[in-house]
Amino acid sequence: MDYNSIKLLLNKYFDGETSLEEEHRLQQYFRQEAVHESLLPYRVLFQMLDEERQRELNPAFTRRLLEKLQATEAPRVRVVYLRTWLARAAAVLLLAAGAWWLYPKVQAPPKQPVAQAIDWSKYEPETPEKAYQMLKKALVKTSDELNHGTETVVKEVEKIQKVNEVLN
Amino acid sequence: MDYFQTHILPYQHKLYRLAYSLLRSVPEAEDVVQEVFVKVWQRRATWHEVDNMEALTVKMTKNLALDKLRSKHARTDALPEHFDRRSEGANPAELLESNDQIAHIRRLLNCLPEKHRLVVQLRDIEGMTYEEIAESLEMPMNQVKTNLFRARQYLKTYLLKTESYGLQ
Numbered sequence: 001m002d003y004n005s006i007k008l009l010l011n012k013y014f015d016g017e018t019s020l021e022e023e024h025r026l027q028q029y030f031r032q033e034a035v036h037e038s039l040l041p042y043r044v045l046f047q048m049l050d051e052e053r054q055r056e057l058n059p060a061f062t063r064r065l066l067e068k069l070q071a072t073e074a075p076r077v078r079v080v081y082l083r084t085w086l087a088r089a090a091a092v093l094l095l096a097a098g099a100w101w102l103y104p105k106v107q108a109p110p111k112q113p114v115a116q117a118i119d120w121s122k123y124e125p126e127t128p129e130k131a132y133q134m135l136k137k138a139l140v141k142t143s144d145e146l147n148h149g150t151e152t153v154v155k156e157v158e159k160i161q162k163v164n165e166v167l168n
Numbered sequence: 169m170d171y172f173q174t175h176i177l178p179y180q181h182k183l184y185r186l187a188y189s190l191l192r193s194v195p196e197a198e199d200v201v202q203e204v205f206v207k208v209w210q211r212r213a214t215w216h217e218v219d220n221m222e223a224l225t226v227k228m229t230k231n232l233a234l235d236k237l238r239s240k241h242a243r244t245d246a247l248p249e250h251f252d253r254r255s256e257g258a259n260p261a262e263l264l265e266s267n268d269q270i271a272h273i274r275r276l277l278n279c280l281p282e283k284h285r286l287v288v289q290l291r292d293i294e295g296m297t298y299e300e301i302a303e304s305l306e307m308p309m310n311q312v313k314t315n316l317f318r319a320r321q322y323l324k325t326y327l328l329k330t331e332s333y334g335l336q
Contacts, residue, residue: 014324016317020295041327044269048277051270052293055188056181061198066177068202069209070169 003036010042171215176208179222182294183229189289190233192278200236204228226304230286276326284319287312 006029012018013026029035030046125131180201187197204225218224277288286305290296302309 014320016313016320020297023292023295041330042324044273045323045327048270048273049292052185052189052274052289055185057184057198057201061202062177062180065180065202065205066169066173069172069205072206072209 003039006036006039010039172209172212176205176221176225179225180205182222183225185293186226186229186286186289187233189278189285189293190230190237190282196236196240197233200229200232203232220300220303223300223303226290227306230305234282272330273323273327276323280319280322283307283311283315284322287315288319291316 006026009018009022009026013023018026027046027050030039030043031050035043125134183201183204184197187200188194191197191200207228208221208225215221277285280288283305287301290301290304291298296304298309298312301307301312305312307315
């Protein structure tokens with residue numbers, strides 16, 4: 001790279017207008033032995049930047065760091081795992097308890113006493129005479145009940161009349 | 169662990185250089201890098217939500233290193249010699265005492281204000297784009313460019329002064 005283009009690049013660099021690629025070209029230029037005399041004052045700057053770029057961590061540091069991180073990995077994962085499963089188990093138990101409490105109320109119909117089926121065949125009259133007797137009994141019973149009802153009404157009316165008499 | 173080793177661990181040297189550029193202490197820079205990786209590891213359940221892991225780790229490193237630097241200053245109640253360009257070390261006469269040219273320019277860099285040092289570190293040493301630097305340092309892009317411009321101009325001025333003193 002010729003002197004003039006480097007001089008232009010260097011001016012751009014100090015004005016803060018160079019691209020990364022142009023800055024890389026400047027670094028390359030100042031790494032070589034043959035630097036133009038008028039540019040020598042700047043070489044030390046690029047040499048210093050090169051040296052700083054080579055500063056690195058000791059590999060032992062990286063090894064210790066990874067060991068430290070790995071040591072913290074297992075317990076954390078186990079705790080998270082346990083917590084997750086505990087939470088899941090608690091959720092399942094809660095759902096089961098809720099279902100146990102609700103299910104009978106929703107599903108079971110109210111219990112009603114169920115009458116046994118009547119075998120009406122036992123009461124069927126076997127002959128027309130028996131049927132006549134049964135009907136006669138039923139009518140007599142009905143007549144008795146009606147008579148009893150009339151008597152009751154008469155008695156009640158008489159009581160009301162007596163009360164009316166006392167009041168008047 | 170595989171994902172960590174292939175996608176996150178490779179940033180370790182870049183993070184170390186960044187921490188070292190602020191703290192200028194190997195054990196302290198290592199502590200910062202370890203703390204960053206442990207924190208990232210602890211948040212591994214959320215890795216899939218991170219758009220740019222490199223920017224995140226750089227940001228964490230910068231913040232932790234600055235916290236460490238400030239707490240160190242609070243404890244000692246004194247600024248280190250590299251802390252600010254306008255403290256000790258910025259005096260050209262002192263700088264010229266160094267026969268080691270690279271050490272000399274390194275000291276110049278260390279005397280820059282914090283923001284200038286950070287952008288030079290990420291651009292000129294790590295080769296990051298302006299967008300990546302802006303995201304990592306949580307700094308608007310125009311400020312990134314301004315800080316870089318000022319830092320380079322500062323270095324250029326001192327390089328030329330050194331040249332005029334006849335040390336190069």
